[in-house]
Amino acid sequence: MTPTIKEILAPLQPDMARTDEVIRRELHSDVALVRSIADYIIAAGGKRLRPALLLAVARALGYDGPHHATLAAVVEFIHTATLLHDDVVDESDLRRGRETANAVFGNAAAVLVGDFLYSRSFQMMVSVESMRVMAVLAEATNVIAEGEVLQLMNQGNPETTLEDYFRVIEYKTAKLFEAAGRLGAILAGATPEVEEAMAAFGRELGCAFQIIDDVLDYAADPAVSGKNVGDDLAEGKPTLPLLHVLHHGTTVQADLVRQVIEHGGREHLSAVLEAIAETGALEVSRRVAERYATAAKARLACFSPSQFRESLLQLSDFAVNRSA
Numbered sequence: 576m577t578p579t580i581k582e583i584l585a586p587l588q589p590d591m592a593r594t595d596e597v598i599r600r601e602l603h604s605d606v607a608l609v610r611s612i613a614d615y616i617i618a619a620g621g622k623r624l625r626p627a628l629l630l631a632v633a634r635a636l637g638y639d640g641p642h643h644a645t646l647a648a649v650v651e652f653i654h655t656a657t658l659l660h661d662d663v664v665d666e667s668d669l670r671r672g673r674e675t676a677n678a679v680f681g682n683a684a685a686v687l688v689g690d691f692l693y694s695r696s697f698q699m700m701v702s703v704e705s706m707r708v709m710a711v712l713a714e715a716t717n718v719i720a721e722g723e724v725l726q727l728m729n730q731g732n733p734e735t736t737l738e739d740y741f742r743v744i745e746y747k748t749a750k751l752f753e754a755a756g757r758l759g760a761i762l763a764g765a766t767p768e769v770e771e772a773m774a775a776f777g778r779e780l781g782c783a784f785q786i787i788d789d790v791l792d793y794a795a796d797p798a799v800s801g802k803n804v805g806d807d808l809a810e811g812k813p814t815l816p817l818l819h820v821l822h823h824g825t826t827v828q829a830d831l832v833r834q835v836i837e838h839g840g841r842e843h844l845s846a847v848l849e850a851i852a853e854t855g856a857l858e859v860s861r862r863v864a865e866r867y868a869t870a871a872k873a874r875l876a877c878f879s880p881s882q883f884r885e886s887l888l889q890l891s892d893f894a895v896n897r898s899a
Contacts, residue, residue: 577896580622583889586882590630590644591623597648601695612676612688616655619673625650625755628780628890632759632773635883642703643762649712650755652696657719657751659689664727665810669803707761715754722746726812733821733833735813744785745778752781772874776887779871784894786864789814790857793848795899808847811839815863817847819856828854864895 584591602613626647633643659676661667663685668678677685693716700712726743729735756777760770792807793816807814813821813836820832828850835843851857868891878884 577892578889580624580893580897583886583893584623584627586886587627587630587634590634590647591627593644594623594626594630594647594651597644597699598651601648601652601699604691608680608684609688609691612680612684615676615679616659619670621651621655623651624784624890625654625751628752628777628887629755629759629762631883631886631890632756632776633762635878635881635887636760636763636765636769638759638763640762643759645699645703646708646758646762647755649696649699650751650758652692652699653712653716653719654751656689656692656696657723657747659685659692660723664723665806667806705761708758711754711757711761715750718746718750722748722750729813731811731837731839733813733836735818735836737815737818737822740813740815740818741782744782748785748788749778749781752777752784756780769877772877776871776874779867779874780891780894783864783867783871783891786815786860786867787895787897790816790860790864791897791899792816793851794857805841805844805847808835808844809839809841811836815860816851816856819859820847820850820854823856824850824854861895868892868895 599617602610602617604610604613629647629650630643658670662670662675663677663682667675669675675685676688680688696712697709700709703709722743722745725739726747729739729743753774754777756773756775757770760773765773789807792814793804795804803809808817817832817836821829821836824832831843831846831850835847872888872891875884875887878887
């Protein structure tokens with residue numbers, strides 16, 4: 576049985592608590608609306624997977640310096656900024672079982688506070704005084720933005736290919752996981768070979784995580800996931816389950832999926848769910864995610880056994896076995 580995220584992160588608890596302290600301190604602003612939205616975001620919680628990845632890699636490689644919590648918070652800020660902007664672009668009104676920040680405070684405020692988080696994260700990374708760290712994070716934020724644009728270009732486009740889909744998830748989601756793994760190795764002074772292995776670990780873990788996110792959009796219990804079933808469908812996003820039906824379903828099923836990708840909405844949700852079930856699209860997508868997770872775990876062969884290495888292995892399993 577896969578451990579819970581709390582159990583997986585138990586060895587990192589002191590570092591995670593320190594990271595939360597940094598997050599709370601650095602979210603402070605003299606502007607009342609920034610504080611209000613920041614407090615709202617904190618209260619919403621989250622898995623903190625990207626900071627945990629950075630911390631676990633650094634600790635597994637023997638890091639014992641002062642900067643890990645700061646960079647873990649930076650990674651979480653960048654992630655949170657992307658969520659704020661995503662929810663505005665997608666016109667989402669529900670995340671983690673509660674109203675999104677844009678639903679509560681408005682689109683303009685959510686976008687601007689996302690900008691605040693980006694700029695604050697760069698202030699924080701400067702304090703580490705490492706051009707290498709800044710280069711990694713600057714590249715990551717740029718690639719993530721490109722991924723968002725690519726996703727927007729694919730939205731409503733039934734001609735989206737599998738190559739297009741995987742490029743989006745590598746840019747939009749996996750890039751920040753990759754940066755977190757790389758930064759943990761950089762902090763620990765790892766060799767270039769180990770640094771590349773940890774970057775690849777993060778990238779593969781991130782791809783597995785996103786594919787399961789796309790599966791859960793059609794399979795999760797909203798009471799558990801905190802999201803509406805079929806959000807991706809409503810937005811006309813050609814994710815892996817839909818692409819599988821498009822390429823392997825009957826002519827009628829493929830035409831249906833083509834239509835819903837082009838026009839979005841929930842009108843045909845039941846029929847799409849039936850086509851997904853009949854073609855085994857979710858099972859196929861899960862197997863793809865499992866291959867990514869298996870590849871990620873193989874990257875950890877360069878580590879000596881430790882509780883932190885075990886946490887990284889368990890994170891890989893969690894990414895594909897979670898229900899939310």
